[in-house]
Amino acid sequence: MNDAGAARVAYKTPHRGFPLTATPRLLAALVACLAPAPLVAQGIHPGLNPANRDTTCAPCQDFYRYANGGWLAGTTLPPEYASYGSFTELVERNNETLHRIVDRLAAVAPATPQTTDGKLGAFYASCMDSSAVEQAGTGPLQEELRRIGGVASSGDVVRTVARLHGSGREALFNLGGAPDFKNSVMTIASTSQGGLGLPDRDYYLRSDSTATALRGAYLHYLSATLQLLGDRPAAADSTAARVVALETALARASLTRVERRDPNANYHKLSLAAADSLTPHVAWAAFLRDAGAPKTDAINVGQPRFFRAVDSLLVAVPLADWRDYLRWHLVRQSAQWLSSPFVNESFRFQSALTGVKEQQPRWKRCLQTANFLMGDAIGQAYVQETFTPDARRRALDMVENLIAALDDRLHTLEWMSDATRAQALGKLHAFGKKIGYPDKWRDYSKLSVDRGPFIGNVLRAQAFATHRNLERIGKPVERDEWRMTAPTVNASYNPSLNDITFPAGILQPPFFDATADDAVNYGGMGAVIGHEMTHGFDDQGRQFDAAGNLRDWWTPEDAERFKTRAGLVAKQFDSYTVVDSVTHVNGRLTLGEDIADLGGLKVAYAAFQRALARGARPHDIDGLSPEQRFFLAWAQIWRSKSTDQYLRNQVTVDPHAPARWRVMGPLSNLPEFARAFHCQEGNAMVRPDSLRAQIW
Numbered sequence: 001m002n003d004a005g006a007a008r009v010a011y012k013t014p015h016r017g018f019p020l021t022a023t024p025r026l027l028a029a030l031v032a033c034l035a036p037a038p039l040v041a042q043g044i045h046p047g048l049n050p051a052n053r054d055t056t057c058a059p060c061q062d063f064y065r066y067a068n069g070g071w072l073a074g075t076t077l078p079p080e081y082a083s084y085g086s087f088t089e090l091v092e093r094n095n096e097t098l099h100r101i102v103d104r105l106a107a108v109a110p111a112t113p114q115t116t117d118g119k120l121g122a123f124y125a126s127c128m129d130s131s132a133v134e135q136a137g138t139g140p141l142q143e144e145l146r147r148i149g150g151v152a153s154s155g156d157v158v159r160t161v162a163r164l165h166g167s168g169r170e171a172l173f174n175l176g177g178a179p180d181f182k183n184s185v186m187t188i189a190s191t192s193q194g195g196l197g198l199p200d201r202d203y204y205l206r207s208d209s210t211a212t213a214l215r216g217a218y219l220h221y222l223s224a225t226l227q228l229l230g231d232r233p234a235a236a237d238s239t240a241a242r243v244v245a246l247e248t249a250l251a252r253a254s255l256t257r258v259e260r261r262d263p264n265a266n267y268h269k270l271s272l273a274a275a276d277s278l279t280p281h282v283a284w285a286a287f288l289r290d291a292g293a294p295k296t297d298a299i300n301v302g303q304p305r306f307f308r309a310v311d312s313l314l315v316a317v318p319l320a321d322w323r324d325y326l327r328w329h330l331v332r333q334s335a336q337w338l339s340s341p342f343v344n345e346s347f348r349f350q351s352a353l354t355g356v357k358e359q360q361p362r363w364k365r366c367l368q369t370a371n372f373l374m375g376d377a378i379g380q381a382y383v384q385e386t387f388t389p390d391a392r393r394r395a396l397d398m399v400e401n402l403i404a405a406l407d408d409r410l411h412t413l414e415w416m417s418d419a420t421r422a423q424a425l426g427k428l429h430a431f432g433k434k435i436g437y438p439d440k441w442r443d444y445s446k447l448s449v450d451r452g453p454f455i456g457n458v459l460r461a462q463a464f465a466t467h468r469n470l471e472r473i474g475k476p477v478e479r480d481e482w483r484m485t486a487p488t489v490n491a492s493y494n495p496s497l498n499d500i501t502f503p504a505g506i507l508q509p510p511f512f513d514a515t516a517d518d519a520v521n522y523g524g525m526g527a528v529i530g531h532e533m534t535h536g537f538d539d540q541g542r543q544f545d546a547a548g549n550l551r552d553w554w555t556p557e558d559a560e561r562f563k564t565r566a567g568l569v570a571k572q573f574d575s576y577t578v579v580d581s582v583t584h585v586n587g588r589l590t591l592g593e594d595i596a597d598l599g600g601l602k603v604a605y606a607a608f609q610r611a612l613a614r615g616a617r618p619h620d621i622d623g624l625s626p627e628q629r630f631f632l633a634w635a636q637i638w639r640s641k642s643t644d645q646y647l648r649n650q651v652t653v654d655p656h657a658p659a660r661w662r663v664m665g666p667l668s669n670l671p672e673f674a675r676a677f678h679c680q681e682g683n684a685m686v687r688p689d690s691l692r693a694q695i696w
């Protein structure tokens, strides 16, 4: 689920370069240049590095360590990263390419650019102009701060929230245009719970030491930022406590992340009149108008209980607290683009949250912002330089092979009745495929960009993106539009569109390499593709039909059989721990991703076998059979080092299990893996039949 209430699942949670206002469109970034020399030049066969292994560890006991132990022993976590591995290495290679592009464009960008390239160049140049950023201070926010200071009624609070939403800043809850879950061809107004500064509602409510420490760091961050705005220390401390009290009330009314995995729990489409009676202090027609949305007659109020609580708080909470809450969220969401004292406080909090030790260099932060706010401008230039039509064709071939393999699986799946099977096959063959880059790039002609100060460009770009989203309300969904930018090292499935997306950023080594053997490409990119396809059939995705509508197409018996099998996966992941012996993965939170990994590997392996059958059997490489290389490719993709804080936060907020368990979990369920490595019953990598999860 994204914040506007539309279900959407990604392969991996994007790394967060900037604190708190991170969005799924942010690019990850990395420390120094870590782009490896070409592997062939190092005498290593493309795709896999045998030296990454720890061969003293038996593959049937701990395959993650067997595959990555050498790399883990030889790698230090770079101080600019809370988590680091093959994804970040690839992001870093992409960064080098993007850096060259924006540097070149920035050098020639005019003062008032008209072309997309000119605008991207000026945008990046203004971000890099740190002295102008320091001089601008909070100047561009002063007008909004003054208006917030004048809030004198609960009606003013609501109007301010609407205005902030209209300019791309969020407060109190989320708002946007999104596909109607039950009429997926139309965009409807959609609002959902939100308004928190900490990354999860549980952090306000839990009493363990991690949550307590985090609340302390957050209070400090809040107070320090208010002091930068001119508040006296004692007053800032007490204001911070009152803002956190308000947010705690919002947190208490919020659904948990696990509760939010149920699409029906997030779908409450109401007429505006019905929404008004749910929240008597918010008149929704006026609210939408004030946010700049077109006239409409209905809205999805994602979580009614939360909005009833908001309505009570509008009356119960003193206006002074509301003014401080709004002021804080305005500045919090701009902090990363303000002068260095604001940036530093923001980073200090990020550091407490994730354990990251150093900020990334400015150019990387500027690249991320450009990718976030002008993603199709940077994507267009990136694709021209890195992605050929031939690469796109090869990726599409692979997708078709995976679809054929899943088609096969669906035809032979023993636990599913023919009635459900027919629907599942229909859904599979209706998949939309987005590969490499969009056919139509976003038009930036109405976005005004200049050479600075940077915050002005950011505010205009945020308003531009928000306007674009809101104006869709009441109109047909634009199915061809991309929700990820082309350089993104990630992939996704969107249940409302029933489509899969593989940006150019991930269609390269170690995921996909035209010079590597099939084993490596199917164990890497093939499994990624299978993963996204399986999302269409995971515990969330299976609730949407071929047309992307939330509709139950399962026979009750098949649904029960699915749930029993999924329950085994949830229980399996619940038992996995991180950092210590009590902090564990939340198997109900990661269920969709775990099912997708399991199904993705199963289908990719079947497709790989079909590819092998088409020609002469390849020779072993480095003493490894093709089947062994397939599983090694998957495991090496997940090599990763993380701070303890990162892992603790990950199991709270991330629907993806930590990297180690994305290797150990699915492989220990797969007989194909056990066969490839000659594992025996009783080995740690072989789950007993009674516990073995098999779904797709």
Ligand SMILES: [Zn+2]
Pocket (backbone or CB within 6 Å): 009, 010, 011, 012, 531, 532, 535, 592, 593, 596
């Ligand atoms: Zn996923």
